[in-house]
Amino acid sequence: MRYSGLKILKESLTGHKGWKPAWRSPEPQAKYDIIIIGGGGHGLATAYYLAKEFKQKRIAVLEKGWVGGGNVGRNTTIIRxxxxxxxxEPFYEFSLKLWENLEQDLNFNAMISQRGILNLIHSDAQRDAFTRRGNAMILNGADAEMLSTAQIKKRYPFLNTEDARFPIKGGLAQHRGGTVRHDAVAWGYARGADLLGVDIIQNCEVTGFKVENGKCLGVDTSRGFIGANKVGCAVAGSSGRLMSKVDMRLPMESHVLQAFVSEGLKPVLPGVITFGAGHFYCSQSDKGGLVFGGDIDGYNSYAQRGNLPVVEDVCEGGMAIFPMMGRVRLLRSWGGLMDMSMDGSPIIDRTHIDGLYFNGGWCYGGFKATPASGFAYAHLLATDTPHKTATAYRFDRFEKGRMIDEKGMGAQPNLH
Amino acid sequence: MIIVHPLLGPRDSAEFTYLGDASLIDRPDWQSETAASEFYEYQYLRENPAGLHRELWFHEAGDRSWLVVTRDTTTHEITTVEMARDVARARGRSK
Structure with a gap:
């Protein structure tokens, strides 16, 4: 069933009785060609691109809870x-280009809004670093513009540009960045994959792998054994827990990252603003809430909730740069599990076990990568070679000294 | 989180900074034949358990001692706090 304006009109005249579930709830088959573990954004996108771009058949996505109940529904929805x-950079620019065409591709309204993202600059050294970053972005086909303090004051008159510690000296803007309705990304990919014949099996937790003679033959689940030629893991914060079932130690730690939303306001904030020096970033949702966050709590956690010192730290950062927030009430805060890799960059690679593949280590930046992660992972699963934009995301880069230390940050919490 | 310091009693975790898995105490021997791969595993690979986790905390805003805290990563409940130097000496370090 394709969604369209005409369909909405027809349904509104007939009591909305014609809508059907967006995807099936099939029973698991005994064997699949490819099993994806994890029904989040990355897993569903992988299944979708496997079926659509790489013409693979007999694909299943196994999800221990419900589709979109993990980080794809817990992030702060920013794309850049x-x-x-x-x-x-080529990988993330590929991702942004996929975002730009995603709604037409999926026939699903993901409320993609390219309202722009601004990184604030507070010193000459930071301006040099951001100028270099902007040039690198342009060289890779992305857009970037350096804004002066006067331009920032005009566009964002509410910002405190005169903070004694972090006066605003300019900013790096990417106008094609923006926000997306994150749940709709999971639902859109789930529906898209289902329409192409992918079985999405919810409430099906993987409890182990069947490995014989160095080859993965399938997975044990809470709904019985399911065989597969290839198994791809895409479970984000639970990566360590899942891969420990094949005695793999990963170059990552699971940490908790908190996010926050305020009560609904009239439109006050055009675009996304990041105040990296103060560990704070913010955007305004279409419902009006200020959506903001900061850094990870800084200790290993699988609890999906954080502690109060970080709430205070993030809100202090917000008050320093957005004094107008002072009267706004916080509506909700929550936490998600970040698979913090040691250099802050992801892994999309084969494992030492034949037929077992891994996608993880997205740290706190996985949402924006969803389409490209799915595409590159599908490429790897279908062809056994890495996608051209994801050749650096290998397991062995730590051993070989080829870290992608984008900001020199990984799990090491004293770097945050 | 409240960390019950063996010397100072209950302290707010915000006084501490966190380093990570207590296996970081067991630094490999740099003269070993396989030092390169041992240091790779030591520096980059983690057990990352969901459950009890022994980890290093530094009392930065306090007495600047290192502690080994045993904490459940699924509930944040802390069960044991030891002085890291006692743990390290018990493992044969810094005799």
Missing amino acids: SNYLLDGN
Whole structure:
């Protein structure tokens, strides 16, 4: 069933009785060609591109809870491609281009809004660094513009540009960046994959892998054994827990990152603003809430909730740069699990076990990568070679000294 | 989180900074034949358990001692706090 304006009109005249579930709830088959573990954004996108771009058949997505119940429904919805390094920027720009065409591709309204993102600059050294970043973005086909303090004051008159510690000296803007309705991304990919014949199996937790003679033959699940020629993991914060079932130690730690939303306001904030020096960034949702966040709590956690010191720290950062927030009431805060890789960059690679593939280590930046991650992972699963934009995301880069230290940050919490 | 410091009693975790898995105490021997791969594993690979986790905390805003805290990563409940130097000496370090 395709969604269209005409369909809405027809349904509104007939009591909305013709809508059907957006995807099926099939029973798991005994064997698939490819099993994706994890029904989040990355797993569903992988299944979708496997079926659509790489013409693979007999694909299943196994999700231990419900589709979109993890980080794809917990992030702060920002998309951007303002990276610096060669290993990263082409990949994220590829992702942003996929975002730009995603709604037409999926026939699903994901409320993609390219309202722009601004990184604030507070010193000459930072201006040099951001100028270099902007040039790297342009060289890779992205857009970037350096804004002066006067331009920023005009566009964002509410910003505190005179903060004694962090006066605003300019900013790096990416006008094609923006926000997306994150749940709709999971739902859109789930529906798209289902229409192409992918089985999305919810409430099906993987409890182990069947490995014989160095080859993965399938997975044990809470709904029984399911065989597969290839198994791809895409479970974000639970990566360590899942891969420990095949005795793999990963170059990552799971941490908790909190996010926040205020009560609904009239439109006050055009675009996304990041105040990296103060560990704070903010955008305004279409419902009006200020959506903001900061840094990880800084200790290993699988609890999906954080602690109060970070709430205070993030709100202090917000008050320093957005004094207008002072009267706004916080509506909700929540936490998600970040698979913090040791250099802050992801892994999309084969494992030492034949037929077992891994996608993870997205740290707190996985949402914007969803389409490209799915595409590149599908490429790897279908062809056994990395996608041209994801050749650097290998397991062995730590051993070989080829880290992608975009900001020199990984799990090491004292770097935050 | 409240960390019950063995010397100072209950302290707010905000007084501490966090380093990570307590296995970081077991620094490999740099003269070993396989030092390169041992240091790779030591520096980059983690057990990252969901459950009890022994980890290093530094009392930066306090007495600047290192502690080994045993904490459940699924509930944040802290069960044991030891002085890191006692743990390291018990493992044969810094005799």
